[in-house]
Amino acid sequence: MGAPSGFAYEMHGEDVVISHHGRRATVLRGERAAEFLAEVDRGDPQLLMARVTGNYRRGNERMARQHPRNQ
Template identity: 60%
Template sequence: MPKPHGFTYEQRGEHCVAITHQGRAAATLRGNRAAAFLSEVASGDPQLVMARWTGSYKFGNERTAKNHPRNRR
């Protein structure tokens, strides 16, 4: 799976985090969710964490789509 890229985040105030993807707003986290996000970003790969929190990652249906009769060669 290719590594996601283009995500950035900005902490706005004490209890708010804004996540952008290629300059466009992808998510805004507030309160406990913002705190959980910041602790997870500090301990892992920030790009993967932001992709997971915004929902911009593979959904798991790629394998079944590959085997669909329309996509076979």
């Protein structure tokens, strides 16, 4: 699985708008927006934005289906 890419974020007032390849993926408001801004400088911003938008589960679904816990 490759590293996530193509994410960007913009501030609109107190809201954070996250887009993926130019298309709006999600909007964070209030406390969640403040947490996101604090976390974005600490780690990989692309991975963080992928997690926030839910666009990070790519490639491992088939393997998870075969796990004994999921049988």
